[in-house]
Amino acid sequence: MTDTQIESPVSEPGASDFVQLLKPRVMSLVVFTALVGMIVAPAHLPPVTAFTAILFIALGAGASGALNMWWDADIDAVMKRTARRPIPAGKVQPGEALGFGLALSVASVLMLGLATNLLAAGLLAFTIFFYVVVYSMWLKRSTPQNIVIGGAAGAFPPMIGWVAATGSVSVEAWLMFALIFMWTPPHFWALALFMNADYDAARVPMLTVTHGKKVTRRHIIAYTLLLVPVSLALGFTPIGGMVYLVTSALLNAGFVLGAVMILRRDEEMAQADKYKVEKKVFTFSLAYLFLHFGALLVEASLRAFA
Numbered sequence: 451m452t453d454t455q456i457e458s459p460v461s462e463p464g465a466s467d468f469v470q471l472l473k474p475r476v477m478s479l480v481v482f483t484a485l486v487g488m489i490v491a492p493a494h495l496p497p498v499t500a501f502t503a504i505l506f507i508a509l510g511a512g513a514s515g516a517l518n519m520w521w522d523a524d525i526d527a528v529m530k531r532t533a534r535r536p537i538p539a540g541k542v543q544p545g546e547a548l549g550f551g552l553a554l555s556v557a558s559v560l561m562l563g564l565a566t567n568l569l570a571a572g573l574l575a576f577t578i579f580f581y582v583v584v585y586s587m588w589l590k591r592s593t594p595q596n597i598v599i600g601g602a603a604g605a606f607p608p609m610i611g612w613v614a615a616t617g618s619v620s621v622e623a624w625l626m627f628a629l630i631f632m633w634t635p636p637h638f639w640a641l642a643l644f645m646n647a648d649y650d651a652a653r654v655p656m657l658t659v660t661h662g663k664k665v666t667r668r669h670i671i672a673y674t675l676l677l678v679p680v681s682l683a684l685g686f687t688p689i690g691g692m693v694y695l696v697t698s699a700l701l702n703a704g705f706v707l708g709a710v711m712i713l714r715r716d717e718e719m720a721q722a723d724k725y726k727v728e729k730k731v732f733t734f735s736l737a738y739l740f741l742h743f744g745a746l747l748v749e750a751s752l753r754a755f756a
């Protein structure tokens with residue numbers, strides 16, 4: 451982190467500033483995917499243990515968000531989308547965010563280990579490390595492949611949920627990982643197409659900045675096409691089924707269509723309608739992931755009542 455443009459504190463930080471450090475909106479999808487990973491697993495935890503485990507996975511994810519905001523405060527201060535975050539806004543001091551993030555990281559890993567098992571705790575620790583050190587500190591500022599590799603961090607939560615319940619990793623857990631891993635690039639690049647100015651100003655080497663939007667549009671369709679077989683494959687495992695397969699086929703058709711529309715547009719067309727299609731595809735990407743995991747949940751309930 452460098453010491454650019456971070457205002458000195460204007461007031462005592464409030465609880466809501468610390469909640470913001472946890473990146474709660476992104477956390478919501480992390481918690482949901484972890485919960486589904488836990489519920490669809492073949493072994494089940496007692497309800498109180500399951501609730502405790504999800505709470506600590508959520509806190510671990512939040513802790514990594516706080517550490518990311520501590521490290522990226524200089525970038526966040528420059529970007530319009532992030533300038534009002536607690537550190538650049540001067541509401542929380544960098545040292546406070548660092549202490550908060552470290553304390554929560556240690557506590558969440560220890561507590562998950564005590565509540566469930568060592569492998570789940572180890573995976574949570576590795577995920578926090580991957581997001582903070584590998585993605586934020588290393589890749590984000592050094593390569594346009596940052597989000598492709600770094601996206602692995604966001605792909606671990608369902609596997610952590612699964613391992614918390616079963617104590618081991620399996621093909622289904624890897625496929626849930628692969629689904630999020632392949633989904634992350636089109637999810638992020640759709641957004642980068644209309645947020646490019648922010649990354650350009652902050653000199654973050656996102657693909658849109660280093661290779662331009664035309665190349666990014668091509669990358670979106672390529673990764674979306676790779677996502678299709680990966681997402682459908684889950685439907686043929688013991689946690690899949692017809693409901694999942696039909697849902698996945700429809701969602702994939704929608705995502706591929708969106709990616710094709712993005713590919714066929716140039717910058718002039720996108721600017722003319724204020725990136726309407728790119729914005730829709732970004733929103734659709736969130737629904738895509740949510741509904742895939744939702745369909746897994748439906749399959750689990752059908753099995754439970756069969």
Ligand code: HEM
Binds near residue numbers: 634
């Ligand atoms: C390295 C990988 C990723 C990058 C670079 C990325 C980037 C972003 C960015 C920049 C936003 C806009 C946030 C805002 O408006 O403040 C966003 C939104 C979002 N992302 Fe991602 N994302 C990544 C992976 C993920 C993963 C793995 C998940 C969950 C499984 C996720 C869930 C979400 C959600 C739920 C939102 C919407 C939040 C809102 O309502 O504003 N993202 N993402």
Ligand SMILES: CC(C)=CCC/C(C)=C/CC/C(C)=C/COP(=O)(O)OP(=O)(O)O
Binds near residue numbers: 477510518522604
């Ligand atoms: C269990 C656990 C530890 C999970 C956490 C992993 C996680 C949610 C990773 C998601 C990656 C993510 C939201 C990147 C945002 O990029 P960015 O940080 O560059 O975005 P920004 O510009 O909004 O800060």
